Amino acid sequence: MNSKLNGRSDKRTDPLAAMLIVLIGGFLLLLFGIAVSISVGAVKISLDTVWQALVHFDPGQNQHLVVKDLRLPRALAGAVTGASFSVAGAVMQGMTRNPLADSGLLGLNAGAGLVLALCLALAPGLPYSQVLALSFAGAALGAGLVYGISSMARGGMTPLRLTVAGAAVSSLLLALSEGVALLFRIGQDLAFWYAGGLAGTQWMQVRWALPCAVAGLAAAVWYAKPLTLMSMGDEVATGLGQKTGRVRAVCTLAVLVLAGTAVSLAGPVAFIGLIIPHVARILVGTDYRFVIPCSAMIGSLLMVYADIAGRMVRPPYETPIGALIAIIGVPVFLIMARTEKKVF
């Protein structure tokens, strides 16, 4: 898939060492990013106060309340969604051997989006736990359609076919969401959410989403070794004694939970899941035991910093994260589509 790039990096560096550097360096950058994310916004809060609010919380102080109730859940949600989107993308790329796999491009986000539009329209007061479960179901609906259709094609599932089916399914599901939005006059609310953003994230959401994301990430890490074998082709994996059916089932479930969680928190942000795993592979090679943790870390970083950038581009307005990431994502996608000669 990426033999040229990976071949080079495999020879030069030890992937384990590279991963440790990425994880440790990334963790420090992430802590710094979260701190900055908490301190910037409509009310500037000094890093000192942020620290005070975290270690000596005083409910009498307004700034402490802002930190605890608004900024902290938002920063954590950024880290969680970034990791979830990226790992979902990495697992999908490994499982389908499609370098262009991404929850946004393959219909998962649009499926979750449709279900959430229906929730907003028909049952506005639904508890978040149920919204989350429904968004998993929505992601499954989108993924099922795309995979089902592209695997029915004569000559099997090619990356091109998968991507085209993804575009068609996404536009169908989006059209349905638009219909729902216009019918119930919830258009602009939905547009805010569709544009992707973490404004207004509440603790209650993080409390539900975090365990789901952690479960999905754990499953991905747990199954990273068989996934690596599967990324070499089904014959190789079966030949080496892998039960590909079970691996595929667990991995699919992990992808649905990860994408569903991320979409329900941040909206259908595309391209993170596409780009981050490629960056991770450039750094640590093709072994998914290294690719998945690195993808999670780099994805978190991207999302947390993009969220900060979105608030700083044009204050007091927030620029949607989805748009910011698309600005980075589209050119990267195009470069990949140009360089992946084997695929097209």
Add this chain to the structure above:
Amino acid sequence: MNRAKRAAIVMAVIGVLILIALIFSLNSGQVRLSPSDVWQTLIGRGTAGEALILFDFRLPRIVISLLVGAGFAVSGCILQGTTRNALAEPGILGINAGAGLAVILYISFYPVQTVAPVYLLPAIALIGAGLTAAAIYLLAYQKQGDVSPSRLLIVGIAVAAGISAAMLVLTIRLDPAQYQFVSIWLAGSIWGSNWKFVTALLPWIVILIPAAFMKARVLNMFALGDLQATGLGTRVRKERIGLLAMAVGLAGACVAVGGGIAFVGLIGPHLARRLVGPQHQHALPASALIGALLLIVADTIARIALKSGEIPTGVVVAVIGAPYFLFLLARAKN
């Protein structure tokens, strides 16, 4: 039966179907008019109220659906012919999105109700569509092998995703009234139920569709492959750019008035080829007719399904079109 005769029969049948749909469409809507009422009004014997509904609201909307449907379908037929890709379509290729972005940019700076912009909208959409198409073409271009069809598709999808993100940012900043207008338009509503829009759209259709028909032979050459076509004396690159420009022109004008209606440009030509064969002399006019029929039916369904008329035609078309597209994809060979 020879092809020409078969094509003539098929087109006559579609023509009759369009006529039936037309009558049905004239009768349905918020105020129901019986066929005899419609007839009386058409020959000038109806009440003032009926005349108003028919001539000022229903008829322009119907005419626009017909024109937009034909325009999108012919645009799709040209795109499929020149790229030799059965899945090419202005919506999937991102041309609609480019036109849409230009229109949104314009609307967010100028109010839409004034007269002058109505005529400007197709031109603006055209600029957006043209720039997007040029960008996609250049990005997909390679020195050896010119433009590979699948690369064009992939690049189009990526560019469309990027433009959609930009549009979302712009629509969020609009005030609620403008937003409602833009969102309905984006979803593909025949919102221009007004003769002004007909006159704004008509020149593009009247010039570009016959121009495309005249290029039918060239399109047939493309089907043989670039090498063969060159061997037979076709200036492939020049003709391809000319034809792509026509397709973009049609799609741009249609998006400006009809909004982002996807899939018509895909389904129209497919059904046409299935019914009349791959020769473009027959496939192009048949596409135009099928596109017109499809859109008038979708628009009528949209009006009947919800009396308030808030389900945009584009949503109906997508609900019908996407499954068909996916069906084609599932059956497609490499």
